[in-house]
Amino acid sequence: MSDQAPQYGFETLQIHAGGKPDPATGARQTPIYQNTAYVFRDADHAAALFNLQEAGFIYSRLTNPTVSALQERVAALEGGAGGVATASGHAAQQLALFPLMSPGDNFIASTRLYGGSITQFGQAFKRFGWEVRFIDFDDIDAIKAAIDGRTKALWAESIANPGGVITDLEPIAELADAQKIPFIVDNTMATPALCRPFDWGAHIACHSTTKFLSGTGTAMGGVVIDSGRFDWSATDKFPSLSAPEEAYHGLRFHETFGALAYTLHGHAIGLRDLGACQAPMNAFLTLLGAETLSLRMQRHCENAQAVAEFLEQHDKVAYVSYAGLPSSPYHARAKKYLKGGAGSVFTFGVKGGYEAGVKLVDSVELFSHLANLGDARSLVIHSASTTHRQLTDEQRAAAGAGAEVVRLSIGIETADDLIRDLEQALARL
Numbered sequence: 094m095s096d097q098a099p100q101y102g103f104e105t106l107q108i109h110a111g112g113k114p115d116p117a118t119g120a121r122q123t124p125i126y127q128n129t130a131y132v133f134r135d136a137d138h139a140a141a142l143f144n145l146q147e148a149g150f151i152y153s154r155l156t157n158p159t160v161s162a163l164q165e166r167v168a169a170l171e172g173g174a175g176g177v178a179t180a181s182g183h184a185a186q187q188l189a190l191f192p193l194m195s196p197g198d199n200f201i202a203s204t205r206l207y208g209g210s211i212t213q214f215g216q217a218f219k220r221f222g223w224e225v226r227f228i229d230f231d232d233i234d235a236i237k238a239a240i241d242g243r244t245k246a247l248w249a250e251s252i253a254n255p256g257g258v259i260t261d262l263e264p265i266a267e268l269a270d271a272q273k274i275p276f277i278v279d280n281t282m283a284t285p286a287l288c289r290p291f292d293w294g295a296h297i298a299c300h301s302t303t304k305f306l307s308g309t310g311t312a313m314g315g316v317v318i319d320s321g322r323f324d325w326s327a328t329d330k331f332p333s334l335s336a337p338e339e340a341y342h343g344l345r346f347h348e349t350f351g352a353l354a355y356t357l358h359g360h361a362i363g364l365r366d367l368g369a370c371q372a373p374m375n376a377f378l379t380l381l382g383a384e385t386l387s388l389r390m391q392r393h394c395e396n397a398q399a400v401a402e403f404l405e406q407h408d409k410v411a412y413v414s415y416a417g418l419p420s421s422p423y424h425a426r427a428k429k430y431l432k433g434g435a436g437s438v439f440t441f442g443v444k445g446g447y448e449a450g451v452k453l454v455d456s457v458e459l460f461s462h463l464a465n466l467g468d469a470r471s472l473v474i475h476s477a478s479t480t481h482r483q484l485t486d487e488q489r490a491a492a493g494a495g496a497e498v499v500r501l502s503i504g505i506e507t508a509d510d511l512i513r514d515l516e517q518a519l520a521r522l
């Protein structure tokens with residue numbers, strides 16, 4: 094949208110941001126630019142593009158018009174300066190840290206993360222020489238104590254997967270500011286419809302768009318959104334952004350591009366060299382999903398609340414960890430940080446432990462037993478036998494994924510049908 098556009102509301106932005114009629118054809122819906130390379134007007138144009146003096150399209154590993162539309166839309170929804178879309182959420186996580194980290198550096202992450210993130214951070218990133226320090230993010234003093242001269246970021250999820258934990262974003266962002274390191278928030282589970290981490294002082298938002306943003310379980314994808322507010326030149330901690338870049342004739346990203354430095358680095362260096370670009374078809378599907386994001390999140394939350402209330406009073410259920418329930422220690426934080434509901438994903442404990450958890454997932458009929466979340470359909474998984482299988486018992490307990498834990502991702506079906514399905518499955522235990 095043009096710079097003169099009024100400050101549109103969220104529901105307008107989720108349809109229109111990045112979604113101008115196609116300049117080439119007038120097509121109203123964003124076309125799928127299923128294309129790899131773009132013809133230069135002349136040699137000067139080519140040189141300007143390669144020198145990053147002019148914005149435009151060179152090769153779809155760096156930028157593609159359909160993928161750009163998605164980046165612009167999610168950046169608008171998060172209130173950020175710009176974004177980089179990637180092949181998956183995991184690719185986004187690597188790309189988010191890539192400009193910040195060198196071998197021997199560390200970052201501090203919450204113990205309560207998506208199981209795959211704990212493995213990626215602790216095992217794969219270790220082989221790059223990137224050290225992760227897992228800390229309980231409810232303990233600000235412990236985070237502070239873990240920070241040293243080579244700490245390059247703090248990392249948490251807004252709604253933490255899977256245990257109904259809401260991260261106290263505001264004081265952590267204040268700590269990050271005081272320490273001059275960026276606070277990165279994985280906002281996959283909340284989506285900007287429920288929570289905008291930048292409103293609470295976070296610097297970078299990271300997403301698996303595979304989940305609620307696309308919303309129908311059809312497209313892998315990720316996106317890194319920069320608030321544009323972090324001062325990369327305040328210290329010498331971030332030379333990739335503040336020092337001269339050899340590959341671009343000594344250009345300094347932060348000095349040259351200001352609020353867009355981190356985003357342009359993500360394209361010009363991150364995607365160029367790591368190569369985990371998003372497919373145009375996936376960007377198209379995610380753009381479609383984004384158009385209904387706020388409507389779906391509202392329904393997801395209403396249904397999740399109804400199911401959580403049903404489970405909490407059931408005699409075969411030991412406990413329900415859902416921040417929408419007054420019994421949750423995170424209820425007050427949900428009220429503070431989440432707009433319109435506590436999300437769709439939560440866990441509960443079945444009486445009877447591991448055996449009962451496995452029996453439950455084998456007994457549901459309407460719920461799908463699979464390893465995903467954020468689908469229009471309701472999903473169930475027994476964490477200990479699947480997503481958190483690779484972790485040690487201690488890591489599982491810390492991540493809220495003990496033997497009895499069943500995770501639900503509540504869809505947008507009729508709530509009574511979901512409750513009936515769980516009722517019959519629990520009856521078989």
Ligand SMILES: *Cc1c(COP(=O)(O)O)cnc(C)c1O
Nearest residue numbers: 181182183207254281301303314
């Ligand atoms: C799924 C997920 C990821 C990883 O995303 P992929 O698209 O599966 O690579 C990261 N963080 C959270 C919170 C997730 O739910």
